[in-house]
Amino acid sequence: MNTVAQLLINKQHWQEGDHGTHRIEHIQTIPQAATILDAANAMNDHRIGSLIVLDTLNNIAGIITERDILTRVVTQQLDPATTPVSKAMTKEVIHCTPETTLTEARHLMTDCKIRHIPVVETTNKQLIGMISIGDLNAAANADLTIEVKTMRQYITTG
Numbered sequence: 001m002n003t004v005a006q007l008l009i010n011k012q013h014w015q016e017g018d019h020g021t022h023r024i025e026h027i028q029t030i031p032q033a034a035t036i037l038d039a040a041n042a043m044n045d046h047r048i049g050s051l052i053v054l055d056t057l058n059n060i061a062g063i064i065t066e067r068d069i070l071t072r073v074v075t076q077q078l079d080p081a082t083t084p085v086s087k088a089m090t091k092e093v094i095h096c097t098p099e100t101t102l103t104e105a106r107h108l109m110t111d112c113k114i115r116h117i118p119v120v121e122t123t124n125k126q127l128i129g130m131i132s133i134g135d136l137n138a139a140a141n142a143d144l145t146i147e148v149k150t151m152r153q154y155i156t157t158g
Contacts, residue, residue, distance in 0.1 A: 035080065
């Protein structure tokens with residue numbers, strides 16, 4: 001697996017733990033007028049660490065992460081029930097395309113100190129997915145598992 005496009009396809013087939021349930025990829029979004037409490041509840045309900053923030057025309061306006069909530073709401077002692085997402089979101093959204101390599105995505109996350117990257121279609125700039133550092137780690141693990149199986153087979157069969 002070399003590109004973000006391949007990762008997005010494979011995310012739908014990975015099994016979570018030993019439970020045998022398949023992950024279904026849904027891009028979770030929230031309007032910028034929603035409250036921080038709404039965002040926190042959505043992240044908690046979906047067990048995710050970020051949401052894409054949309055403007056009134058459904059364009060990407062930003063991203064809200066757990067870190068944003070901690071640094072811009074909790075530490076500032078703002079009321080999450082009345083603070084709009086637009087006040088705490090990161091407005092400059094770092095994104096990648098389906099053609100981005102996984103190595104490039106990992107470097108982007110490391111260099112920018114982020115854990116989530118929206119995937120935007122190259123031609124029409126439409127949001128088509130989201131990847132996390134956990135997804136990159138799972139992809140690396142899947143590749144290593146295949147490599148180990150192949151080496152074991154080679155060693156045992158010659």
